[in-house]
Amino acid sequence: MNKLFTLKYSFLITLLSTSLLIGADKKLAQTGFQFLSVSSDAKAGAMGDAMTTIFGQSKSLFFNPAGMSRQQSFVDASLSQNQWIAGINHNAISVSTSPSNGKYGVFGISFVHVDYGEIQGTMVWDNSQGFIDTEILNPSAMALGLGYAKSLSDKFSVGGQIKTASQYLGKNVVPESDTTQSVVKNIAEAVAFDFGTIYETGWKSFSFGMSVRNFSQETKFYTEGFQLPLTFTIGASMNLMDFLPSKSSVHQLILSVDALHPRSYSERVNIGMEYRMIDLINIRTGYLLNYDEQNITAGFGVQKHVGPLFISVDYAYTPFGVFDNVQRLSINLSLF
Numbered sequence: 001m002n003k004l005f006t007l008k009y010s011f012l013i014t015l016l017s018t019s020l021l022i023g024a025d026k027k028l029a030q031t032g033f034q035f036l037s038v039s040s041d042a043k044a045g046a047m048g049d050a051m052t053t054i055f056g057q058s059k060s061l062f063f064n065p066a067g068m069s070r071q072q073s074f075v076d077a078s079l080s081q082n083q084w085i086a087g088i089n090h091n092a093i094s095v096s097t098s099p100s101n102g103k104y105g106v107f108g109i110s111f112v113h114v115d116y117g118e119i120q121g122t123m124v125w126d127n128s129q130g131f132i133d134t135e136i137l138n139p140s141a142m143a144l145g146l147g148y149a150k151s152l153s154d155k156f157s158v159g160g161q162i163k164t165a166s167q168y169l170g171k172n173v174v175p176e177s178d179t180t181q182s183v184v185k186n187i188a189e190a191v192a193f194d195f196g197t198i199y200e201t202g203w204k205s206f207s208f209g210m211s212v213r214n215f216s217q218e219t220k221f222y223t224e225g226f227q228l229p230l231t232f233t234i235g236a237s238m239n240l241m242d243f244l245p246s247k248s249s250v251h252q253l254i255l256s257v258d259a260l261h262p263r264s265y266s267e268r269v270n271i272g273m274e275y276r277m278i279d280l281i282n283i284r285t286g287y288l289l290n291y292d293e294q295n296i297t298a299g300f301g302v303q304k305h306v307g308p309l310f311i312s313v314d315y316a317y318t319p320f321g322v323f324d325n326v327q328r329l330s331i332n333l334s335l336f
Helices: 003-023 042-046 057-062
Strands: 075-083 089-097 106-115 119-124 131-137 140-151 156-175 181-200 207-216 219-221 224-226 231-239 251-262 268-277 281-289 296-306 309-318 326-335
Touching: 042 057, 042 268, 042 281, 042 296, 042 309, 042 326, 057 075, 057 089, 057 106, 057 140, 057 326, 106 156, 119 156, 131 156, 181 219
Parallel strands: none
Antiparallel strands: 075 089, 075 326, 089 106, 106 140, 119 131, 140 156, 156 181, 181 207, 207 231, 219 224, 231 251, 251 268, 268 281, 281 296, 296 309, 309 326
C-alpha cells in the first residue's frame, strides 16, 4: 500500500466518523450507560486516559481498537479492577490473539462488569413518611465486545469493535390502572460500535489517530429513551527522547494528548506522560482538563520477561474531589 493511498484512506475514515457525529441526535447531559465512559485499566488511568495513539494490545479495545494492530505476542490478556467513586467497582477483562504474526490481523474480546453495590429500594406510600422500604436492590451493568485490528501498512492501522451492553437497575411497581399494578424489571440493552485509526507519520516517533466509541441507536428503560455516551476523540503521541542528540533505547518519555468531543458534556482534553526505564519500571502521570472533580492522575508499573511470558503490573491513583479517591490495579500477561 503506497503512502498516498494510506493518507486518502485515513482522511476518508476521519471524514466519515465526523459526519456521523454531526448527524447524530445530540442530547447533552442526557446519555445513559455512563459506565462505558469509565476506564478500568491502571496504565490508562495513570496517564489521564490519553490512550488513542498508544499501542496497548488487548486493552486497546477500551480506547481505540486500532491499538491492537501491532501486537507481537501470540496471546495477550489483561485483567483490571477499578475502585470507582461511591463504592462502585468496575472490572474489565480483555484477550487478544495475533495468529501468524499478524498476517491475518489481531482478534480480541473485551468484557466489562460493573457492581453498583446494594441500594435500599423504596415505594411511594400513604403514610407519614410518604414511602415504604421494599427489597434491597443490586444494580449492575456489563458489556461484551468482539474486536479486530490490522496494520494496512507499516504506518497505518485500523480497528473496530462491536459490543453489546446492558444495565439492570432493579425492580419497581408500575400502576397499570386505578386498581392494578405490576412489577417491572428495569433492564436496558444496546448494541454499540467502536472504531479508530492510528497513523505513524515517520517523523521521529510522532503518531496521530482518532476513535469513535459507543456509536449506537437509542435505547430505553421502560418508556424513557436515551442515547449511549458517544465520544469522538483525536489524539497524538511521541517519545520526547527523540529530541536528544543521542537517542537512548534505555529511557523513554512518552507524551500523549487526546482531545475529546463527547455527546454528554462539553469538550475535554486528556494529557498523559510515561517515563520508562530499562524496560522494567514505568512512572506515569496525567492531567485532565474541563473535568468537574478530576485533574491530576498518577501511577506506576513494573514489567518482566519470564521465559515466553511477559508480565506487567500497573497501579493508578486519581484524587476525585468531594468523592473518594479512585484506585486502579491491572495485570497483563503476554505469551510469545
